[in-house]
Amino acid sequence: ARITLRQLLDHAAEHDYGVPAFNINNMEQALSIMDAASTLDAPVIIQASRGARSYANDVMLRHMMDAVTEIYPQIPVCVHLDHGNEPATCMTAIQSGFTSVMMDGSLKADGKTPGDWDYNVGVTKTVTNMAHLGGISVEGELGVLGSLETGMGDKEDGHGAEGKLSHDQLLTNPDEAVKFVKETKVDALAIAMGTSHGAYKFTRKPDGDILAMKVIEEIHRKLPNTHLVMHGSSSVPQDLQDIINANGGKMKPTWGVPVAEIQRGIKNGVRKINIDTDNRMAMTGQIRKVLTDNPEEFDPRKYLKPAMEAMTKLCKQRLQEFNTAGQA
Ligand code: G3H
Numbered sequence: 168a169r170i171t172l173r174q175l176l177d178h179a180a181e182h183d184y185g186v187p188a189f190n191i192n193n194m195e196q197a198l199s200i201m202d203a204a205s206t207l208d209a210p211v212i213i214q215a216s217r218g219a220r221s222y223a224n225d226v227m228l229r230h231m232m233d234a235v236t237e238i239y240p241q242i243p244v245c246v247h248l249d250h251g252n253e254p255a256t257c258m259t260a261i262q263s264g265f266t267s268v269m270m271d272g273s274l275k276a277d278g279k280t281p282g283d284w285d286y287n288v289g290v291t292k293t294v295t296n297m298a299h300l301g302g303i304s305v306e307g308e309l310g311v312l313g314s315l316e317t318g319m320g321d322k323e324d325g326h327g328a329e330g331k332l333s334h335d336q337l338l339t340n341p342d343e344a345v346k347f348v349k350e351t352k353v354d355a356l357a358i359a360m361g362t363s364h365g366a367y368k369f370t371r372k373p374d375g376d377i378l379a380m381k382v383i384e385e386i387h388r389k390l391p392n393t394h395l396v397m398h399g400s401s402s403v404p405q406d407l408q409d410i411i412n413a414n415g416g417k418m419k420p421t422w423g424v425p426v427a428e429i430q431r432g433i434k435n436g437v438r439k440i441n442i443d444t445d446n447r448m449a450m451t452g453q454i455r456k457v458l459t460d461n462p463e464e465f466d467p468r469k470y471l472k473p474a475m476e477a478m479t480k481l482c483k484q485r486l487q488e489f490n491t492a493g494q495a
């Protein structure tokens with residue numbers, strides 16, 4: 168069944184678990200997530216970015232979401248727009264059957280310029296005002312994602328702030344978070360505390376200097392009833408880096424967000440955890456391996472099937488680690 172983000176995260180808060188929000192662009196990723204969720208009896212969030220919508224087409228996405236809820240009727244699924252850049256993007260997502268949207272006003276509509284307070288509150292309020300009339304949930308973001316090590320946004324992935332950012336911009340201010348939630352009435356709040364999108368988050372295993380989990384604890388103390396969202400939460404596992412690099416890939420050494428830190432977040436109000444990169448790596452590792460081991464092969468199913476199995480395995484791991492398993 169399709170449910171809203173608010174319904175799902177209220178349940179998660181009541182029962183002390185977190186829900187991974189996995190990105191999709193295609194059928195293989197949607198089926199992999201649902202296979203994992205159904206095996207573990209877990210609710211799940213499937214999210215599509217603007218890039219995913221233009222890659223797959225809204226009509227295709229809508230029918231795919233209908234298809235997975237028909238195949239797995241017992242699994243609660245929230246279909247969420249990831250990083251909506253303006254109110255219109257959120258509205259067209261709602262028209263396409265999304266039950267939840269993110270209005271990311273931490274950046275202007277160009278996806279590069281940090282949005283100031285009035286801009287962010289303004290666009291976010293516009294979306295909550297409209298979406299709530301139709302029973303649709305809204306995620307907002309306060310603070311700009313980017314690296315505390317370098318001060319850079321995650322521009323190399325095609326979206327993210329341009330130029331150097333100050334610590335003030337990179338870390339959500341807890342008092343401002345209280346005001347923001349009060350003014351915008353968002354159902355969930357994404358916060359910035361040192362994570363960034365993509366594989367290259369940290370140049371070393373993160374400690375409190377570069378991954379500021381303390382900020383989450385402080386925000387949770389001030390906003391105990393607000394569902395918090397961690398973006399850029401892939402762990403970038405070493406074994407997946409190794410499979411890719413052992414089969415012709417050239418990923419540079421890198422660190423992601425340790426699962427233990429996410430678990431600490433879940434104890435402090437984090438209810439939605441965004442993961443895309445880990446699944447991209449899981450699939451790509453298997454595709455590279457199958458094609459390296461069998462250079463004569465050209466049937467896409469021969470590499471997409473193992474790729475799906477690797478993605479299902481990753482999703483199952485996270486559903487277990489976040490205690491989502493068994494909550495459907
Ligand atoms: O926001 C980050 C997600 O990983 C989606 O990435 O915009 O390349 O689809 P994308």
Ligand code: 13P
Nearest residue numbers: 365399400401441443444
């Ligand atoms: P990762 O790149 O760490 O998987 O983050 C995904 C994300 O935050 C999507 O909004």
Ligand code: ZN
Nearest residue numbers: 364398399441
């Ligand atoms: Zn994100």
